[in-house]
Amino acid sequence: MDIRNCVKCGKIYNYINGIPMCPTCKSHLEDQFQVTKKYIRDNPSATIVQISEECEVPIKLIHQWIREERLIFSKDSQIGIECEICGSSIRTGRFCDVCKHDLHNNLDDALKKQTFVEELSKRREENKMWYLDRK
Ligand SMILES: [Zn+2]
Ligand SMILES: [Zn+2]
Known part of the structure; x- marks a missing residue:
């Protein structure tokens, strides 16, 4: 068993793979991702700042999702x-x-x-x- 501290809340949990984050924080992050993704779909012309404010997600995290190719923007979007x-x-x-x-x-x-x-x-x-x- 690989016991680690969650990078977000510091709780000790059983590490499996990926970023060292406990299941609670991970699912919270996943929720944020889904919200962001939906927001982008509904508001294709939104800027990163707008998305960040509306979805309460740090800009850094949005950038990370873009780098991971999890978020993809339409051709009309100004985001890059x-x-x-x-x-x-x-x-x-x-x-x-x-x-x-x-x-x-x-x-x-x-x-x-x-x-x-x-x-x-x-x-x-x-x-x-x-x-x-x-x-
Ligand atoms: Zn946590
Ligand atoms: Zn280049």
Whole structure:
């Protein structure tokens, strides 16, 4: 048996898998997720701030659900998060299609992938600086 403290309420419980959270908190989180999902479906043009306020869910959590590809927005929605590599706006997941394609083509092992991601984010920083200079 794997006994842990819930990250949310601190209660000791029997850990199974995933995030270390007790069943009570986990089901509460799942409720919040369902509420959020329904709200997005009913209000396709809502912004993240709106969703966060209406559903009483932290923005960070909404971002996390988007990264996990659990929340997907319609094409008309203004909502997007940044690609972790180039920063362009995406609707779900971690990377935009271009970076995903690059990652897929260049790499097979995880270590190389990590280096590549770092390299690309560095390049992105440099681009940003260049852009600021020009302004
Ligand atoms: Zn808990
Ligand atoms: Zn990208």
